[in-house]
Structures are given as C-alpha cells and as structure tokens.
Amino acid sequence: VRIVKQSVTLLQCTPEPCKLIEAAGRTCYKSECKITPTSAAKFVKMLMKRRHYSVIEHAVATFRIVTDRAIAQEITRHRIASYSAESTRYVTYGDEGKGGPVTYILPSGMDSWHTAQWMGACTDAERSYLSMLDHGARPEQARSVLPLCVKSELVMTANFREWHHFLRLRCATTAHPEIQEVALMVAKELAVQCPEIFEEFTEVKSKTSNTGKDD
Amino acid sequence: VRIVKQSVTLLQCTPEPCKLIEAAGRTCYKSECKITPTSAAKFVKMLMKRRHYSVIEHAVATFRIVTDRAIAQEITRHRIASYSAESTRYVTYGDEGKGGPVTYILPSGMDSWHTAQWMGACTDAERSYLSMLDHGARPEQARSVLPLCVKSELVMTANFREWHHFLRLRCATTAHPEIQEVALMVAKELAVQCPEIFEEFTEVKSKTSNTGKDD
Amino acid sequence: VRIVKQSVTLLQCTPEPCKLIEAAGRTCYKSECKITPTSAAKFVKMLMKRRHYSVIEHAVATFRIVTDRAIAQEITRHRIASYSAESTRYVTYGDEGKGGPVTYILPSGMDSWHTAQWMGACTDAERSYLSMLDHGARPEQARSVLPLCVKSELVMTANFREWHHFLRLRCATTAHPEIQEVALMVAKELAVQCPEIFEEFTEVKSKTSNTGKDD
Amino acid sequence: VRIVKQSVTLLQCTPEPCKLIEAAGRTCYKSECKITPTSAAKFVKMLMKRRHYSVIEHAVATFRIVTDRAIAQEITRHRIASYSAESTRYVTYGDEGKGGPVTYILPSGMDSWHTAQWMGACTDAERSYLSMLDHGARPEQARSVLPLCVKSELVMTANFREWHHFLRLRCATTAHPEIQEVALMVAKELAVQCPEIFEEFTEVKSKTSNTGKDD
Numbered sequence: 001v002r003i004v005k006q007s008v009t010l011l012q013c014t015p016e017p018c019k020l021i022e023a024a025g026r027t028c029y030k031s032e033c034k035i036t037p038t039s040a041a042k043f044v045k046m047l048m049k050r051r052h053y054s055v056i057e058h059a060v061a062t063f064r065i066v067t068d069r070a071i072a073q074e075i076t077r078h079r080i081a082s083y084s085a086e087s088t089r090y091v092t093y094g095d096e097g098k099g100g101p102v103t104y105i106l107p108s109g110m111d112s113w114h115t116a117q118w119m120g121a122c123t124d125a126e127r128s129y130l131s132m133l134d135h136g137a138r139p140e141q142a143r144s145v146l147p148l149c150v151k152s153e154l155v156m157t158a159n160f161r162e163w164h165h166f167l168r169l170r171c172a173t174t175a176h177p178e179i180q181e182v183a184l185m186v187a188k189e190l191a192v193q194c195p196e197i198f199e200e201f202t203e204v205k206s207k208t209s210n211t212g213k214d215d
Numbered sequence: 216v217r218i219v220k221q222s223v224t225l226l227q228c229t230p231e232p233c234k235l236i237e238a239a240g241r242t243c244y245k246s247e248c249k250i251t252p253t254s255a256a257k258f259v260k261m262l263m264k265r266r267h268y269s270v271i272e273h274a275v276a277t278f279r280i281v282t283d284r285a286i287a288q289e290i291t292r293h294r295i296a297s298y299s300a301e302s303t304r305y306v307t308y309g310d311e312g313k314g315g316p317v318t319y320i321l322p323s324g325m326d327s328w329h330t331a332q333w334m335g336a337c338t339d340a341e342r343s344y345l346s347m348l349d350h351g352a353r354p355e356q357a358r359s360v361l362p363l364c365v366k367s368e369l370v371m372t373a374n375f376r377e378w379h380h381f382l383r384l385r386c387a388t389t390a391h392p393e394i395q396e397v398a399l400m401v402a403k404e405l406a407v408q409c410p411e412i413f414e415e416f417t418e419v420k421s422k423t424s425n426t427g428k429d430d
Numbered sequence: 431v432r433i434v435k436q437s438v439t440l441l442q443c444t445p446e447p448c449k450l451i452e453a454a455g456r457t458c459y460k461s462e463c464k465i466t467p468t469s470a471a472k473f474v475k476m477l478m479k480r481r482h483y484s485v486i487e488h489a490v491a492t493f494r495i496v497t498d499r500a501i502a503q504e505i506t507r508h509r510i511a512s513y514s515a516e517s518t519r520y521v522t523y524g525d526e527g528k529g530g531p532v533t534y535i536l537p538s539g540m541d542s543w544h545t546a547q548w549m550g551a552c553t554d555a556e557r558s559y560l561s562m563l564d565h566g567a568r569p570e571q572a573r574s575v576l577p578l579c580v581k582s583e584l585v586m587t588a589n590f591r592e593w594h595h596f597l598r599l600r601c602a603t604t605a606h607p608e609i610q611e612v613a614l615m616v617a618k619e620l621a622v623q624c625p626e627i628f629e630e631f632t633e634v635k636s637k638t639s640n641t642g643k644d645d
Numbered sequence: 646v647r648i649v650k651q652s653v654t655l656l657q658c659t660p661e662p663c664k665l666i667e668a669a670g671r672t673c674y675k676s677e678c679k680i681t682p683t684s685a686a687k688f689v690k691m692l693m694k695r696r697h698y699s700v701i702e703h704a705v706a707t708f709r710i711v712t713d714r715a716i717a718q719e720i721t722r723h724r725i726a727s728y729s730a731e732s733t734r735y736v737t738y739g740d741e742g743k744g745g746p747v748t749y750i751l752p753s754g755m756d757s758w759h760t761a762q763w764m765g766a767c768t769d770a771e772r773s774y775l776s777m778l779d780h781g782a783r784p785e786q787a788r789s790v791l792p793l794c795v796k797s798e799l800v801m802t803a804n805f806r807e808w809h810h811f812l813r814l815r816c817a818t819t820a821h822p823e824i825q826e827v828a829l830m831v832a833k834e835l836a837v838q839c840p841e842i843f844e845e846f847t848e849v850k851s852k853t854s855n856t857g858k859d860d
Contacts, residue, residue, distance in 0.1 A: 012665050012703070020657050020707065024729040024800040027709070057727035058657070058802045060705050062665065064672070069288070069363065079294040082702035082804060084669040107356045114352050121343035121360035128336035137329050140391060141322045145336035148284065149359035155669040157703045159727060159802070176355055227450050227488070235442050235492065239514040239585040242494070272512035273442070273587045275490050277450065279457070297487035297589060299454040370454040372488045374512060374587070499718070499793065509724040537786045544782050551773035551790035558766035567759050570821060571752045574715065574794035575766035606785060 001122050002103040004151060006071075006178060008185040009064040013193045017059035017160065018044045025055040044196040053161045056197060062157040063186060068105040071178045072152040078166055081158035102126040103151040108177045122147060160197055163190060167201040216337050217318045219366060221286075221393060223400040224279040228408045232274035232375065233259045240270040259411040268376045271412060277372040278401060283320035286393045287367040293381055296373035317341045318366040323392045337362060375412055378405060382416040431552050432533045434581060436501075436608065438615040439494040443623045447489035447590065448474045455485040474626040486590040486627060493616060494585050498535035501608045502582040508596055511588035532556040533581040538607045552577060590627055593620060597631040646767050647748045649796060651716075651823060653830040654709040658838045662704035662805065663689045670700040689841040698806045701842060707802040708831060713750040716823045717797040723811055726803035747771040748796040753822045767792060805842055808835060812846040 014020055018040035025047060026032045047055050065075065076083050104122050106115070125147050132142040158166065163186070169175065170183035187201035229235055233255035240262060241247045262270050280290065291298050319337050321330070340362050347357040373381065378401070384390065385398035402416035444450055448470035455477060456462045477485050495505065506513050534552050536545070555577050562572040588596065593616070599605065600613035617631035659665055663685035670692060671677045692700050710720065721728050749767050751760070770792050777787040803811065808831070814820065815828035832846035 011668060012659060014657060015660070023656060023709075024707070024802075027729050027798055027800050028732050030731065054727070055729055058707055058729070058800065060802075062669070062703055064668075068359065069284075070359065073284070073288045073291070076288070076292060077298070082699070082806075083292070084672050084700055084703070086675065087673050107359045110352065110356055113350060114347055114356065117343060117347055117350070118356075118360060121340060124339045124343070125336060125360075125362065128332060128339070132329055132332055135328060135332070137325065141325055141329065141333075144283065144285065144322045144364035145333060145340075145362045147340065147360045147362055148365075150363075153672055155672050155703065157669075157705075157804070161727075226453060227444060229442060230445070238441060238494075239492070239587075242514050242583055242585050243517050245516065269512070270514055273492055273514070273585065275587075277454070277488055279453075297484070297591075299457050299485055299488070301460065302458050368457055370457050370488065372454075372490075372589070376512075498789065499714075500789065503714070503718045503721070506718070506722060507728070513722070537789045540782065540786055543780060544777055544786065547773060547777055547780070548786075548790060551770060554769045554773070555766060555790075555792065558762060558769070562759055562762055565758060565762070567755065571755055571759065571763075574713065574752045575763060575770075575792045577770065577790045577792055578714065578795075579789035580793075 001119065001126055002101045003106050004066065004103055006068075006105055006181055006185075007066045008182060008189065010061065010189045010193075011064055011155065012060075012062040012157075013190075014059040014061070014160075016040075017194045018196060020058050021047070021056055021160075024058045025052070028055070041196050044194075048197060053164065056160040056164065057162075059160040059194070060157060061160070061163060061190060061193065062155060063189070064153065064155050065182060065186075066105075066151065066153050067178065067182055068149045069146075069152045070148040071105075071176070071182065072154055074176065074179055075156065075182070076154070078158070078162065080162045081156055083154055083156055085154040086152060102129060102146065104147070104149050105151055105178070107149060108181065118149075122149070160190075160194065164197060167198065171201045171203075216334065216341055217316045218321050219281065219318055221283075221320055221396055221400075222281045223397060223404065225276065225404045225408075226279055226370065227275075227277040227372075228405075229274040229276070229375075231255075232409045233411060235273050236262070236271055236375075239273045240267070243270070256411050259409075263412060268379065271375040271379065272377075274375040274409070275372060276375070276378060276405060276408065277370060278404070279368065279370050280397060280401075281320075281366065281368050282393065282397055283364045284361075284367045285363040286320075286391070286397065287369055289391065289394055290371065290397070291369070293373070293377065295377045296371055298369055298371055300369040301367060317344060317361065319362070319364050320366055320393070322364060323396065333364075337364070375405075375409065379412060382413065386416045386418075431549065431556055432531045433536050434496065434533055436498075436535055436611055436615075437496045438612060438619065440491065440619045440623075441494055441585065442490075442492040442587075443620075444489040444491070444590075446470075447624045448626060450488050451477070451486055451590075454488045455482070458485070471626050474624075478627060483591045483594065486594065487592075489590040489624070490587060491590070491593060491620060491623065492585060492587040493619070494583065495612060495616075496535075496581065496583050497608065497612055498579045499576075499582045500578040501535075501606070501612065502584055504606065504609055505586065505612070506584070508588070508592065510592045511586055513584055513586055515584040516582060532559060532576065534577070534579050535581055535608070537579060538611065548579075552579070590620075590624065594627060597628065601631045601633075646764065646771055647746045648751050649711065649748055651713075651750055651826055651830075652711045653827060653834065655706065655834045655838075656709055656800065657705075657707040657802075658835075659704040659706070661685075662839045663841060665703050666692070666701055666805075669703045670697070673700070686841050689839075693842060698809065701805040701809065702807075704805040704839070705802060706805070706808060706835060706838065707800060708834070709798065709800050710827060710831075711750075711796065711798050712823065712827055713794045714791075714797045715793040716750075716821070716827065717799055719821065719824055720801065720827070721799070723803070723807065725807045726801055728799055728801050730799040731797060747774060747791065749792070749794050750796055750823070752794060753826065763794075767794070805835075805839065809842060812843065816846045816848075 022035060022040040022043045125145055128145045129142050167183055167187050170179050171187055187198055190198040191202050237250060237255040237258045340360055343360045344357050382398055382402050385394050386402055402413055405413035406417050452465060452470040452473040455473060555575055558575045559572050597613055597617050600609050601617055617628055620628040621632050667680060667685040667688045770790055773790045774787050812828055812832050815824050816832055832843055835843040836847050
C-alpha cells in the first residue's frame with residue numbers, strides 16, 4: 001500500500017489568452033481598430049460581465065490530474081473536454097507492473113479510527129489483487145477487487161469556457177470534498193494565466209446553491 | 216454480498232425510425248416526392264452504404280444499463296450521449312439505505328479458484344464499508360473502499376449514429392469482455408427496432424482491428 | 431419570385447416525455463419506488479425548479495423548419511443538435527429544378543416602400559441566377575448571387591435541455607425578429623407535448639437582458 | 646462593389662504539439678519513462694497509424710478565415726469547434742458602417758461572361774442594400790437582399806483531431822471548390838506546425854469517395 005495526495009500540473013495554456021480572445025471577439029463587431037497594447041484585459045472583463053462566454057472558448061488549458069477512480073469518473077462526466085486516462089484494462093496497478101504496491105488516495109476529513117479501518121480495507125484489497133494476478137487472472141479481472149480510492153491519473157484539455165463552468169460547479173462548498181480540492185488547485189493555476197476570468201474561483205464559496213447537477 | 220448479472224432494458228426508441236430518417240434525409244435533396252409506403256427501409260440502407268451517417272442522428276434510443284463501476288466509467292466516456300447515473304455520493308450501496316448487503320457484478324471468465332478469491336475480497340470490502348458507515352463515516356468516505364466491481368446503474372440516451380459507433384467499437388473481440396456483453400445486449404434490442412442499421416452487430420466480430428481507442 | 435412564410439412542423443417527439451424523464455431521474459437517487467401514475471409531472475417540475483437540467487436530455491423532439499438562409503445559419507450555430515438541411519450545392523433553387531421561380535421569405539416589419547424595394551432586389555437576383563444557370567454555370571456558382579432571404583429548409587433534432595436553452599435565448603425581445611417568430615412557433619408545439627418544461631416560453635418576454643450571445 | 650480573395654491566417658497553435666500529445670498519450674500506458682528528446686514525433690506517427698485519434702485532441706489551432714456567407718455556413722456546420730463570426734445583424738456590410746461599398750468573394754472557375762453577369766448581380770444587390778439603409782431599413786432587414794457571395798469573416802478554434810477530420814473531408818476533389826481552397830490553405834499552415842499529422846493534406850486528393858456528408 002502506497003498513499004499519495006491529489007495533485008494537478010498545468011501542462012499547457014494558450015499564451016497571452018486575453019489577446020487571442022480579444023482578436024476573436026472584435027471580429028464579431030468589426031472593432032479590430034480598437035485594439036491597443038492594453039485593451040485585451042479590459043475587453044475580456046467586459047465579455048465576462050456580459051456573459052458572452054462563447055468568445056472565451058478560443059483559449060484552452062491542459063492539466064495532468066492525479067486523483068482516485070471515483071473522482072476521475074466524476075470529472076470525466078464533463079463532456080466538452082478531451083481526456084487521456086490511464087488504461088483501466090492494460091495497466092496493472094502496482095509499481096512497474098505486477099508485484100509492486102498499489103497506490104491509493106486517502107479520503108479527506110477522516111478521523112484516526114476511520115483511517116485505520118480504511119488502511120485495513122486497502123491492504124486487504126491489495127492482497128487479493130496481487131494474489132489473483134499471481135494465479136493467472138487477467139489484469140481486467142483482478143482490477144475488479146481494487147477499491148474506488150485507487151489512484152487514477154488523467155490528462156484533461158478544456159477550453160476556458162468549460163473550465164469556467166467546471167470551476168463554478170466544483171469550487172463550491174456543496175461539491176464533493178475531493179473534487180473541490182482538485183478544482184481549487186486548477187483555479188489557482190488558471191488564475192495565474194488569466195486572472196480576468198479565473199480569479200473569482202481561488203476561494204471555495206459557500207453562497208452557491210448549485211448542487212453540481214447542472215453540467 | 217449479493218451478485219447480479221449485467222443487464223440492459225430498452226426504455227425508449229423513436230417510433231418508426233426509418234420513416235423519420237427518410238423524411239429528414241430527403242429534405243437534403245428535395246426528393247420528398249419519392250416517399251412511398253415502403254421506401255424508408257431502402258432509403259436507410261442506401262444511407263448506411265454511403266456512410267451518410269449524419270441523417271440517422273434524428274432517431275434516438277434510451278437504455279437502462281446495469282453493470283459495474285469500471286464498465287460504467289468506460290461507457291460514460293462516450294461524450295455524445297446523455298446519462299443519468301446512480302449518484303456515487305448520496306446513495307448508500309446496500310439495499311434500501313444503510314445496513315443491507317452490497318451488490319456486485321461477477322467478472323466473466325474466472326475459474327472457481329479466482330471466483331472464491333474474488334468473493335472473499337468482496338466480502339471484506341462489504342464488511343469495511345458497513346463498519347465505516349456504522350461508525351459515522353459519510354457515504355462519500357465509506358464508498359472509497361468499495362471495489363470497482365460494485366453494481367452501477369445508468370440510463371443512457373444516444374442517437375442512432377452514436378449507438379452505431381458505440382456498437383462498432385464495443386461489439387468486437389478486442390473490447391473488454393464485460394462491455395462486449397453489454398454492447399451485444401444493446402445491439403439485439405436495437406436490431407429489433409431498426410434492423411436496417413443494427414443487424415450487423417448482433418454477433419461479436421473478430422475481424423475488426425480497432426482497439427476501441429477511436430471514440 | 432415566390433414568397434412563403436416561415437413555418438415549423440413537429441415531426442417527432444418522445445412519447446410521454448415526463449415518464450421517461452422520471453424513470454431516468456429516479457435512477458440517480460434510487461427512488462424508483464416513489465413512481466405513481468401521477469408522479470411524473472410533479473417530478474419534472476421539481477427538476478426544472480432546481481435546474482437539474484441534465485435529466486431532461488433524455489427526451490427529444492424533431493422539427494422541420496422553413497426559414498431563410500440567414501436565419502438557418504443562425505439556428506445551426508447551436509452545436510448540440512442534429513441537422514439535415516437542403517444541400518446548398520446540388521439543389522437548384524427554383525421549383526422542380528432549373529427554370530422555376532426562386533422562393534423567398536419576406537422580412538418582417540417592413541413598410542410598403544421597403545417591401546417594393548426588396549421585391550425588386552429579389553426579382554433582379556432571380557433573373558441573374560436563372561440566366562447564369564441557362565448559360566451553363568454550375569449550381570454552386572449561380573447560387574452565389576441569390577440573396578440571404580432565399581428560402582431554406584432544415585430538419586432539426588434536439589433534446590429537451592437544448593430546446594429549453596434555445597427557447598430561453600430566442601423567445602426574447604432582444605432576439606432577431608425572424609428567429610423569435612420561429613422560436614415562438616416551436617415553443618407552442620413543445621408546450622403541447624410537455625407543458626411542465628415549455629409553457630413558460632409561449633410568450634415572447636421583454637425582461638431578459640440576454641443578447642443571445644450565451645450559446 | 647469590392648472584391649477580395651478567400652484567405653486564412655493562423656492566430657494560435659499549441660507550441661510543440663507533439664510533445665504535449667506524447668505526454669498525454671503515455672499517461673494511458675504508463676510509459677512516461679520512454680520519453681526522450683526525439684521520441685515525440687515518432688510517438689505521434691504511431692498514434693496516427695493506429696488511428697488513436699483521441700490523444701491528438703489535446704493540441705489546438707485557431708484560424709481567422711475570410712470567405713463568403715455560403716461557405717461560412719458550411720464550415721460552421723462542424724460542431725466540434727468554437728466560432729466567433731461577424732455579427733450578421735449589427736454590422737453593416739459596407740466599409741466603415743453605412744455608405745461604403747459591399748465586399749464580395751468571387752466564385753472560382755467562372756468565364757468572363759459569367760463573371761460579368763455575376764458583377765452585375767452584385768452591383769444591383771449593393772444598390773438595393775444601400776438604398777434600403779438610406780431609407781431607414783434596419784440592418785437586419787436590408788441585409789436580406791445581399792447575396793450569398795458577400796464576404797464573411799470568422800475565427801475558428803478546433804483541436805487537431807477535428808482539424809484532421811475537417812481536412813480529410815474538405816481537401817478532396819469532391820468538396821465544394823471554395824471550401825477546398827480554404828481547406829488547402831489551412832492544411833499548409835498546419836503542416837508547418839505539425840507535419841506528423843497534417844502533411845498528408847497539403848495536396849487535394851482525388852481518390853477519396855467521401856462526399857463530405859460524414860461530419
């Protein structure tokens with residue numbers, strides 16, 4: 001049993017996203033002549049205020065996300081994005097193929113009793129998994145006994161409109177605690193790249209009543 | 216521990232799909248005058264032969280699918296469809312809320328040794344899960360120890376073009392055995408509704424070299 | 431020159447949409463036991479109130495829409511829908527192939543002076559178009575002189591969530607007058623099929639400040 | 646009357662696209678350890694050969710496209726992309742607002758007789774358009790008499806998988822001559838950014854039998 005924390009890594013982001021968004025947006029109104037060295041940030045803020053979100057679709061960002069299987073499934077339910085995920089079929093879950101320890105993500109907010117119980121369950125599952133592999137089970141059969149908290153890794157590309165939507169739903173106190181944690185890490189990275197759009201999400205908000213169903 | 220088999224149930228299908236597809240398709244060429252009481256099936260076969268798949272998007276079908284968590288995740292990776300899935304957060308997995316047995320899907324093709332090992336792992340996981348719930352863990356914490364073979368239920372609506380694509384990838388000997396089984400059950404139902412489009416998938420084919428990656 | 435009005439025809443709608451939506455929605459919360467002969471309408475109203483729009487995606491409707499080229503282009507910008515449109519390349523625009531009159535849609539709200547001017551322009555365009563075809567131009571070359579008000583026909587299938595979104599944007603006083611007219615005709619048909627979702631759109635509203643940009 | 650040629654301008658492309666695609670793709674198979682300074686191009690070629698197109702979705706490119714209204718409509722039918730287009734409602738088509746000449750795109754392959762006829766039609770349309778505006782018609786009414794060959798400008802962002810699909814359909818002798826021209830210009834730009842994926846489209850091919858219907 002190995003335990004790692006959730007993490008996100010920015011792999012790619014449109015360079016100077018506000019400039020690209022301004023170039024695209026001013027096409028709609030033939031106001032390209034109004035572009036100045038400092039007009040982009042102001043233009044993007046105006047778009048956000050008016051909710052002309054379609055224009056921010058031209059900028060994109062890609063993250064590597066390390067989380068557990070259950071949260072990975074919840075993330076990939078967002079349909080307007082591109083994903084590459086660890087194959088759940090061909091990859092064995094231990095380190096470097098068969099035989100190594102299985103890696104898990106510890107759920108947040110558990111006390112020591114629950115954590116001990118959880119560790120016991122993860123140890124049992126690892127033992128069953130490795131034993132099945134040792135006795136000739138196919139990886140796709142053996143994985144069936146691994147728990148939902150097993151580590152999962154995915155690369156996700158989405159445009160800024162979809163990231164904005166994702167963060168609006170997931171940076172909320174009503175969201176699942178683990179996905180909140182992922183969303184907050186994403187928000188902090190994106191706020192560096194484009195504060196005009198993402199700064200508002202760098203704190204989890206309690207005021208939204210959205211239950212995360214409106215995706 | 217309760218064990219159930221995978222299953223699919225057709226909840227809805229466009230009535231007389233070929234007639235709707237013909238009505239839409241003949242709009243493209245202004246050949247509505249060629250519609251006769253028997254022209255629809257022939258028209259749809261012609262579309263399929265020429266791969267004019269966009270026209271078959273007008274017909275849709277909805278299935279309830281009972282499978283395990285790992286296969287549910289693989290299915291929901293198809294982005295051009297609509298899903299309603301058992302909440303993985305608010306629902307406790309036993310019968311009628313807390314306390315009941317957890318329901319699993321048995322992987323196919325395992326011998327008796329592996330099956331016994333698998334049963335043991337499922338029993339352990341159930342015990343840990345119920346114990347965590349009994350001691351006050353939130354459902355979203357406790358579920359983390361449930362294995363990927365836990366039963367999952369989802370309702371999926373897709374148009375005929377997407378179902379055709381799904382079946383092309385998943386009714387193939389290279390697909391995961393459990394998803395093959397689901398796909399074959401879907402294909403048999405759809406072949407009754409619209410043999411012109413789906414009859415070709417009522418047998419798993421070995422000839423495709425597609426690895427299921429091209430979704 | 432022939433002039434027709436805009437029109438819409440419902441070609442298909444999910445039968446008993448509320449029952450299907452309830453069946454799908456109750457899967458999420460394992461509350462299937464609460465289904466009664468009269469529970470569906472109430473369930474759907476609750477979903478709409480809570481904005482759990484993803485569940486209404488399981489119901490779909492198909493319309494044939496007769497409008498002009500400019501409005502057809504605006505409609506087809508909605509990406510979460512399926513379209514079959516008159517080919518703009520192979521079909522000649524006169525009645526029954528070459529030689530017939532070209533059909534147009536009259537813009538709304540024009541006085542008699544503008545209407546006369548418009549008629550003159552349409553007559554000129556028709557003459558140029560037919561003359562080019564007579565002298566051997568390919569349909570795709572000749573069509574280039576036809577005006578944006580030339581009649582266009584399309585078949586559009588969308589799920590209820592997308593229709594709801596479409597009507598929210600297009601049944602608004604800020605929308606283009608012609609697309610408002612189309613949207614209102616669609617809303618009236620859908621309100622018959624599923625008043626629980628669509629009744630609110632059977633009147634054009636002035637209160638929305640949405641400019642139709644948020645698609 | 647002003648006449649311009651079709652044109653495309655690359656506004657943005659993922660820097661070092663093969664490296665990003667390799668990083669994402671190797672996540673699927675946990676083969677990150679095989680990354681070397683020169684492994685990316687080879688990895689991408691392998692993906693293309695095996696048709697594992699989902700991985701190339703992580704790279705994107707944005708173009709400004711100048712074409713006519715009919716071709717713009719055909720391009721925007723590709724649903725898996727983001728568009729910002731000249732508003733067809735608020736923008737008047739002359740230079741710098743009302744009063745200037747209207748700009749057109751000349752269809753390809755016309756002889757001098759047809760070109761003269763076409764010029765006459767464009768001149769008539771411009772006169773009607775400007776006259777309606779002068780007499781108080783709203784831009785959205787007046788535009789209805791402008792022909793399909795009026796210039797249209799759009800900014801389009803798509804991922805590499807969708808651009809690959811677009812070019813496969815549109816760089817074909819069966820495609821509309823004007824859209825072929827646009828596609829070929831796009832292909833030449835993309836082949837500079839990522840020859841591993843786009844080099845094959847830098848010549849229009851006659852061998853495909855695809856009619857462009859399979860989008």
